[in-house]
Amino acid sequence: MPYDVLHIGVDSVDSLSGGCTTHFLFEALREIMRRFNDKVKLLDYPILARLNPNIPWKTRGNGAVCLRLMAQSNVISSIEELLALMLKSYTQSYHDCDPAIAILHGELHKDFLDFYEKTLRRVVALREALELAQSHDVKVVKTRSGLGLIGALAAIGSLTEGDYTFEILAYRCEEETRLLDYNSVWVMEFETWPYTFNNIDPETGRILLTPRGPDPVLYGVRGESPQVLLKASSLLKVYSKPIGYLIIRSNQGTDYHYLRVKKVREVEPYSSILLRGEVASKPKVISGGHVVFKVSDGVEELYCVAYKPSGDVRRASEKLEVGDEVEVYGGARRLLGLDALSINLEKLMILRAREKVMEMNPLCPRCRKRLKSLGRGGGYKCSRCGFKTAEATKLASRISRKEVEGIYLPPPRSMRHLAKPFRRYGLEKKGVYELEEMKLRRVLMVGR
Numbered sequence: 001m002p003y004d005v006l007h008i009g010v011d012s013v014d015s016l017s018g019g020c021t022t023h024f025l026f027e028a029l030r031e032i033m034r035r036f037n038d039k040v041k042l043l044d045y046p047i048l049a050r051l052n053p054n055i056p057w058k059t060r061g062n063g064a065v066c067l068r069l070m071a072q073s074n075v076i077s078s079i080e081e082l083l084a085l086m087l088k089s090y091t092q093s094y095h096d097c098d099p100a101i102a103i104l105h106g107e108l109h110k111d112f113l114d115f116y117e118k119t120l121r122r123v124v125a126l127r128e129a130l131e132l133a134q135s136h137d138v139k140v141v142k143t144r145s146g147l148g149l150i151g152a153l154a155a156i157g158s159l160t161e162g163d164y165t166f167e168i169l170a171y172r173c174e175e176e177t178r179l180l181d182y183n184s185v186w187v188m189e190f191e192t193w194p195y196t197f198n199n200i201d202p203e204t205g206r207i208l209l210t211p212r213g214p215d216p217v218l219y220g221v222r223g224e225s226p227q228v229l230l231k232a233s234s235l236l237k238v239y240s241k242p243i244g245y246l247i248i249r250s251n252q253g254t255d256y257h258y259l260r261v262k263k264v265r266e267v268e269p270y271s272s273i274l275l276r277g278e279v280a281s282k283p284k285v286i287s288g289g290h291v292v293f294k295v296s297d298g299v300e301e302l303y304c305v306a307y308k309p310s311g312d313v314r315r316a317s318e319k320l321e322v323g324d325e326v327e328v329y330g331g332a333r334r335l336l337g338l339d340a341l342s343i344n345l346e347k348l349m350i351l352r353a354r355e356k357v358m359e360m361n362p363l364c365p366r367c368r369k370r371l372k373s374l375g376r377g378g379g380y381k382c383s384r385c386g387f388k389t390a391e392a393t394k395l396a397s398r399i400s401r402k403e404v405e406g407i408y409l410p411p412p413r414s415m416r417h418l419a420k421p422f423r424r425y426g427l428e429k430k431g432v433y434e435l436e437e438m439k440l441r442r443v444l445m446v447g448r
């Protein structure tokens, strides 16, 4: 029996009252395994593609999922029907989501890769998604507006190259509370460091691997490989029994969303950008404790705002001086009431901090004490020996500020899903996606 290749993208299955796109995937895979086990093979880990976090109308994490699989030709239509039915029943009680499934048969065209890159960094219209789907014969299942089609198509084109990470997700029955032994999270953190990340916030000790919303995720551990995540998961003491686990591949923790722009004029509202420039105004602390400064590309200036929760980013911003060379990372917003954009700072690199020039009074030639100024045009006087002069001029003293140079990130508790934490620097993967056949059991573990 011949096999067909399918790329199945799903998005916007989650709602503020429950549900979760990865959980839908978990349920769908479970059903596929139950019904078609020996007729279906995965070609990659299930993918979770986090998309542009700066879109104001997203649901929670703005993540879409994709399954790449190989199925016997005679079961393909049954799989498609199953997914459509499951989508309908999964989302019928949620009225605040616009779910969509996109199914592409055969080879992955470069158009999908481009679409993913765009959806990751910019704002994309539904019309563009519909055009892409039409021009490549993508089968679309949607309810309501189908706005989720954007994410579903982006997920299909995602993670074909570049850096990536993994996450193991444990699911619960919705009525089960999330009970986790706090100390076991620290044990897991120490035992798997630095190959897992953002599971606990070191400053506050807050556990980050359990979500607080009503969704069915019990916990999710993020890390570098499926092996380290299985180990991490075995170290966690969980009192509420998971109904199963799913291992996914993701762009989380990669910084992949920043689009490098050369000029301020290239910055679009709601895009995620990085820009190199010079600090053009002295940082100001505004009400709420946030810090505002301007960065110039040599022609135009851009406002940058470091909000209080951004921690070290805010603290470093306050120390900036005009002329410092920086790289700013963040989401572009339109400033209310002003015809200007601002960057909501998510990361700051101080590449070159200018020396500070301080003017100082000259020293007394007789006793080396620093002279006192006698005011404008009045010359200088030594307060120890009484020496007086009208000739001397101020001395410029240069003070190095090298110690402020470096990379600044927010604490894990206020970090974006896509943001790369410090411990991943140097662990980046240079992946190129190749089809790799794997059994469903390798990514999906179901409890009894």
Ligand SMILES: [Zn+2]
Binding pocket: 364, 365, 366, 367, 368, 369, 382, 383, 384, 385, 386, 387
């Ligand atoms: Zn003196």
